Ligand code: SF4
């Protein structure tokens with residue numbers, strides 16, 4: 001049987017336990033001296049997307065090939081891509097412009113899920129507030145491109161899986177190229193052998 005008011009007493013007891021516990025129990029000492037101290041975020045924490053590049057040069061190592069799948073699939077349509085072109089006007093597999101409007105982005109991660117080239121990942125940077133709506137919240141390539149080392153640092157498990165997948169793909173491509181070269185070499189040798197036999201037959 002519930003005694004009238006017992007719920008209030010139970011609630012107050014929980015509050016009192018938490019209040020007193022917050023002074024003595026280590027697990028409850030959750031206050032951090034932000035911004036002097038920044039919390040180490042859990043690995044699956046995410047803010048907005050960024051573009052991954054390999055090596056030292058962001059432009060040369062950019063994984064993005066400007067396929068525009070992410071742009072098409074982004075629900076609020078906050079990605080804007082312009083494909084790069086060479087001097088003759090031929091399309092190059094890299095973006096000339098890659099912008100994300102993070103004032104619109106809802107951090108859904110769909111762009112990451114649909115990218116076939118492991119090029120776009122979710123960042124953990126959360127200190128992005130600004131009074132400058134267009135200058136600061138529309139992130140261009142220069143702010144979006146971050147190294148694979150950075151990615152490994154913020155999402156070590158996911159980055160290790162991605163690296164393993166890319167390495168497996170690279171080995172597969174190398175094996176396919178080697179098999180193709182061997183087949184071409186064999187065909188050329190067979191053709192040469194046949195050409196060498198034919199004059200003898202004619203004679
Ligand atoms: S996280 Fe979602 S909303 Fe943000 S850019 Fe990617 S697909 Fe668009």
Ligand code: SF4
Nearest residue numbers: 064065067068070115
């Ligand atoms: S980030 Fe991925 S999906 Fe988006 S354009 Fe680049 S390669 Fe394509």
